Amino acid sequence: MTATAATVLSTTEIPDEATAVRTPVAAERMARAKKAYTTRFLARRVEMDPGGYELLSGSAVRPAAGDVVLARVAEIGQHKRLEGPGSRRQTLFVGDEVLVAYGHRYAPDQFEAAVPQDLRSSHLIAAGGLTGVVTAQHAGMAPATVLEPVGLLADHAGVVNLARLAPHRLRTDVPRTASGRFPAGRPTVVAVLGTSMNSGKSTTLACLVRGLATSGLRVAAGKVTGTGAGGDPRLFADAGAAAVLDFTDFGLPSTFRVDHGRVRALLASVVDALAASQPDVVVVEIADGVYQAETARLLGDPIFPAVVDRVVFAAGDALGASAGVRVLEDAGIDVAAVSGVLTASPLATREAGAALAVPVLPTFGLVEPGTATALLPR
Template structure:
């Protein structure tokens, strides 16, 4: 999909730095980006589709810079590493964690970040030095940080990546497109959603173990991650568990879903189910990122769309109190909870505490890998 950039429209003119540039607004200029420099830049996981196309055809790109440039979420930027902090590695397009060094040039995407265990960060209003707030390749400005994390790795944006149509965005090069608003998904198999009390409550592992258990039962399972921050860890985990197909929001061109218009979040949910259902699997397992108090997640739980598409949920909790609160909140929202799992089940004592307080079954995360357990949950999904 090619999108014409209309933020800084103007006719072409001569670029003093060489090549052709647009006659842009005052304080904004462009210069040609040498193919060798573009290819040599370390591309991040979030920019993998852009980097893949650039590797095949690295000519015709430019860098847009200047004080008048206002980046937006999803814009691709060439940046220089200034100082190493919390994120010491950059996840590559093939999900390799490459060690970063000061002075290196990296290709990342602007995006907002919501991570209670790390950073709250927002896209800055200029190409000022900012932060690498996620190893998957997210440029942003930290507003708040957890007390236990290091200061963010600092980067210096050099310029937004441009081609003949304007600023290159992740949506331009994404392999999947959102279904139109209001599209009804038909023919979908049973859909499980895995939610959690917070970050690091065991959602991804719970989802992967359910995928593995259903696969062990001889079923074809597809998996997706609807919301979150772009990274390859969970996608690869679902593949390792046996999922026949795995997609996430980055395949639709989103570096992160935080601060995304809610109507687009709904379209992401519908689109993910629609794409995965198109392959005809026996079941679909979805992960919904962060905790159930996170803005987009909280709204989804109350949305009729979620209730139409999702047959049942598993809730991952860190402790017994989280299990109790999550159970109550989901039931009050009308969401069916098939079982409680996650980090709480790593402690027999904590699991016993939870079992005494919630009506749902407590199932050990790795017990979900048993075909009898997983197929039993499938039989109940949507009843």
């Protein structure tokens, strides 16, 4: 079910025929290309009818975030597998043709990358099927897998952009100054945030979903921001979420460098769409850390407390937990508990417990119905 008010994100226009090379794509070639998780809605369409596509190439072509590109694997690097539409990891070989989406990436433990301004050589910057040019990387990462774009994919309606194929649209009626509960009549909403990438947010959310569902509540789960991949949504479903959505269902391959208006619309839209499944509780993850630009601005926006009732905070150590809770509380956000990676260490858990006024709960303890339901507002 989509929001009643909708807007389609902008897509790339087809360049003038005189300056862009158009090459029809044989149906067999479309069917054979390896499809990514980010392009799963396109993959469904291609499975029904692989004909009617062409490639746009040449110096006039300017890719945009969300545009689908047919690219050839030129060199295998960090990502040796491509997550497919059903989340199976497809082994990549040099010479493979893949259908992936352009996007920006923010991953302190992996890559920072940007959409290039032309069809130059690019990189596979996320296994879920995101391509861009790496601008910085963690020292522990191998060089990124290299892709050679063949051309932007186009059909009768223009360049194929994820936003055009997505089943949901962003709300256009999100108030600039929100107060009270928005959307009206929504269920209880709990958000999971963290200190950084790999602080345990997704596992914390999944365990919380499990505990709430085991208690007899109907739970819906979503991921508002991040980089497109199927692992977390499937984890949430495995934990017992009755409905699961993320930003890719709204046509975004990632949310890094997405303007604030769309990020705040994403929060309201994801919660609104999940609420349509009539759950008792909606649990959503906000990716990366509280200092990440898009997250920090969202936390300071009045839409956040209008949509989210409470926060569970995931941290990697006691100091991060203390600092993160302080940032949230200074923003007027109700923190219910701390959990995450730090709770794998009894010593770190004790340190955090001594420094914080909120409970520090073992991540896998959240699967207990009493522990999970105690985090809901009374």
